[in-house]
Amino acid sequence: MLAFVLRRLGMTLVAVWGALSAVFLVLHTSGDPALMMAPVGADEEQIAALSHALGYDRPIAEQYVAFFGDVLRGDFPDSLTFQQSALHVVWERLPATLTLAATALALACLGAAAAGLWAGGAGGRGGARREWPMWLVFLAQSVPGFYIGVLLVWIFGVELRWLPTSGAAGPAALILPAVTLACGVTPPLARVFRNSLRGELARPYTRTGTALGMSRARVLRHAAHGSMLPVVTVLGLEAGALLGGTVIVESVFSWPGVGQLVITALQNEDYPLVLADLTFLITAFVLVNLIVDLLYGLLDPRVRHSSGRS
Amino acid sequence: MRKTRKSRAARRNPFFSAGAFGAFVLGAIVLVTLLAPLIAPHDPLAQDLAHTNAAPGEHGYLLGTDQLGRDLLSRLLYGARTPLLVGVLAVLCGGLFGTALGLLAGFTRGWPDQVLSRLTDIQLALPSILLALLVLSFGGQSTAVLVLVIALTGWPAYFRLVRARVLALRTSEYVEASLTQGIPAWRVAVRDLLPGVRGLVAVTATLDLSRAVLMEAGLSYLGLGAQAPEADWGLMVSEGQGQLLSSWWIAVLPGLGLVFLVISANLLGDHLAHRREDHGGREAAAEPSLAAPTPARTP
Numbered sequence: 001m002l003a004f005v006l007r008r009l010g011m012t013l014v015a016v017w018g019a020l021s022a023v024f025l026v027l028h029t030s031g032d033p034a035l036m037m038a039p040v041g042a043d044e045e046q047i048a049a050l051s052h053a054l055g056y057d058r059p060i061a062e063q064y065v066a067f068f069g070d071v072l073r074g075d076f077p078d079s080l081t082f083q084q085s086a087l088h089v090v091w092e093r094l095p096a097t098l099t100l101a102a103t104a105l106a107l108a109c110l111g112a113a114a115a116g117l118w119a120g121g122a123g124g125r126g127g128a129r130r131e132w133p134m135w136l137v138f139l140a141q142s143v144p145g146f147y148i149g150v151l152l153v154w155i156f157g158v159e160l161r162w163l164p165t166s167g168a169a170g171p172a173a174l175i176l177p178a179v180t181l182a183c184g185v186t187p188p189l190a191r192v193f194r195n196s197l198r199g200e201l202a203r204p205y206t207r208t209g210t211a212l213g214m215s216r217a218r219v220l221r222h223a224a225h226g227s228m229l230p231v232v233t234v235l236g237l238e239a240g241a242l243l244g245g246t247v248i249v250e251s252v253f254s255w256p257g258v259g260q261l262v263i264t265a266l267q268n269e270d271y272p273l274v275l276a277d278l279t280f281l282i283t284a285f286v287l288v289n290l291i292v293d294l295l296y297g298l299l300d301p302r303v304r305h306s307s308g309r310s
Numbered sequence: 311m312r313k314t315r316k317s318r319a320a321r322r323n324p325f326f327s328a329g330a331f332g333a334f335v336l337g338a339i340v341l342v343t344l345l346a347p348l349i350a351p352h353d354p355l356a357q358d359l360a361h362t363n364a365a366p367g368e369h370g371y372l373l374g375t376d377q378l379g380r381d382l383l384s385r386l387l388y389g390a391r392t393p394l395l396v397g398v399l400a401v402l403c404g405g406l407f408g409t410a411l412g413l414l415a416g417f418t419r420g421w422p423d424q425v426l427s428r429l430t431d432i433q434l435a436l437p438s439i440l441l442a443l444l445v446l447s448f449g450g451q452s453t454a455v456l457v458l459v460i461a462l463t464g465w466p467a468y469f470r471l472v473r474a475r476v477l478a479l480r481t482s483e484y485v486e487a488s489l490t491q492g493i494p495a496w497r498v499a500v501r502d503l504l505p506g507v508r509g510l511v512a513v514t515a516t517l518d519l520s521r522a523v524l525m526e527a528g529l530s531y532l533g534l535g536a537q538a539p540e541a542d543w544g545l546m547v548s549e550g551q552g553q554l555l556s557s558w559w560i561a562v563l564p565g566l567g568l569v570f571l572v573i574s575a576n577l578l579g580d581h582l583a584h585r586r587e588d589h590g591g592r593e594a595a596a597e598p599s600l601a602a603p604t605p606a607r608t609p
Contacts, residue, residue: 007452011431014428014431014432015431015432015435015436018429018432018433018435018436019435019436022436022441022444023444024447026444026448026449027448031451036448041400072451129365138573138576139573141576142520142569142572142573142576143568143569143572144524144527144528144531144544144565144568144569144572145528146527146528146531146544146547147527147547147565147568147569148560148564150547150550150551150554150562151346151562151565153551153554154554154558154561154562157554158558159555159558240436240437241437243437243440244437244438244439244440247437247440247443248439248440248528248531248532251531251532252551254579263445263532263533266443266447266533266534267533271447271448274447274448275448278440278444278447281437281440282436282437282440282444284433285435285436285437285440289435
């Protein structure tokens with residue numbers, strides 16, 4: 001187990017290194033970074049002073065090393081619009097994003113479980129009567145997330161006036177953004193659960209269960225338990241879709257989270273904030289992947305005993 | 311294998327196939343986009359400030375006008391231009407790049423394979439929308455950057471599939487035969503291995519097109535892709551969102567266009583992938599995940 005944890009940790013460190021290098025590369029190949037970090041209308045002297053204060057006039061290799069130190073310490077240039085530590089601004093917005101993502105994930109799991117059980121529970125028999133949830137899933141997969149959001153705003157916010165369509169005032173405001181975000185995450189989960197369940201139901205042990213006179217519900221429960229591993233894998237992969245999805249969904253509903261922050265910061269040309277926000281999101285994503293990998297190792301002994309990558 | 315093929319064929323509806331439907335809709339969208347200058351009743355950028363937010367049918371505007379009094383029908387006809395152009399170019403760039411590197415890595419193995427495989431690992435560990443935001447915010451916003459960003463987030467898919475396929479093909483006798491004859495490695499790669507991955511790349515590219523279109527639309531919606539006053543479906547949804555209260559059609563209709571575009575590409579891609587599975591025989595059976603890549607998802 002220790003070797004497995006260390007190996008995954010090593011891979012995560014490499015991924016974080018790669019991600020931060022990408023941020024550094026993009027920042028420094030797009031012209032003078034001090035020009036971007038300076039407020040609009042700063043004169044040359046101010047820009048030069050800022051460039052010196054932020055260390056942009058030092059040799060590039062030295063900056064590269066210093067960049068990692070800064071990121072580790074959370075030391076980013078101050079946000080221009082908020083006039084305070086950019087990471088602090090990001091940190092304040094984090095709870096809203098986590099609430100949204102967690103609710104959406106719960107909804108997606110419920111939706112995928114229902115669709116997968118209905119479509120896969122018949123073990124491949126049943127035809128169109130059983131398969132229709134998968135068509136819904138295909139549809140949800142093909143509709144852009146922001147368009148689902150706009151449609152929900154139109155139907156439930158504007159026409160029916162049932163739910164608030166922007167901001168985060170009260171739990172009712174959470175419903176539409178969470179449903180929108182869930183629509184993006186449910187399809188792959190439902191697909192893999194259905195297929196995996198179908199596979200389990202074709203295996204001898206479920207047939208034995210049925211032959212012994214077990215109720216259908218009990219057979220399904222055992223089969224669902226056995227079909228969980230691929231579902232967990234996809235769940236881990238979906239963590240990224242969830243984080244990326246928050247950027248768009250939060251913008252549609254003006255949800256005051258980390259994702260909306262990066263877009264408003266871009267519109268306000270607050271590049272220090274954009275830098276801190278994106279670095280935070282990317283690092284968070286890599287760490288979430290690590291946690292999922294470790295959980296996967298706990299669930300399936302074969303994973304932690306296999307040597308390296310397949 | 312034979313049995314499933316038969317039953318699958320027997321179940322096939324002779325008058326309707328999802329793949330043909332997808333190809334038809336995709337073709338129709340491309341045709342309409344190409345013919346837009348001929349069939350659009352108005353200039354998509356011409357403003358008629360006396361008749362803003364006109365309802366469909368009012369003042370001689372078939373589908374009404376938007377908040378600046380521009381004819382919605384004409385804008386819809388032009389609106390697929392950027393998604394299609396950016397999507398196709400991005401798929402071409404990403405596909406060529408990924409295929410070439412996959413060929414290189416699978417054929418040479420050794421250090422190029424190690425380096426490139428690690429690189430894709432790292433990149434797949436990053437959410438593509440964040441990568442796109444990063445490049446677009448610090449690298450500037452233009453159509454060229456947009457294409458590159460979407461291609462950048464697409465190439466690992468081609469790389470992985472082609473590499474795996476080439477690794478499998480490399481040991482086959484016809485490749486060994488060519489190599490022992492002293493034919494230069496690059497010629498063997500191009501002449502003997504490339505044809506073997508062509509079908510795989512074509513299927514991947516079809517599904518990648520819907521991913522690219524979705525990404526272009528999402529970025530345009532966020533204001534990072536197509537720029538006003540251009541007619542672009544994603545941008546039009548974002549502009550129309552503020553008008554939902556008075557005139558829903560401004561936001562809802564362009565989005566519908568996107569849905570049709572993505573669904574048709576997904577249907578066609580799924581169909582091609584299944585056909586490969588059906589006819590691919592041994593090769594597809596050994597690598598089911600290669601024959602049927604999962605369809606693109608909403609970013």
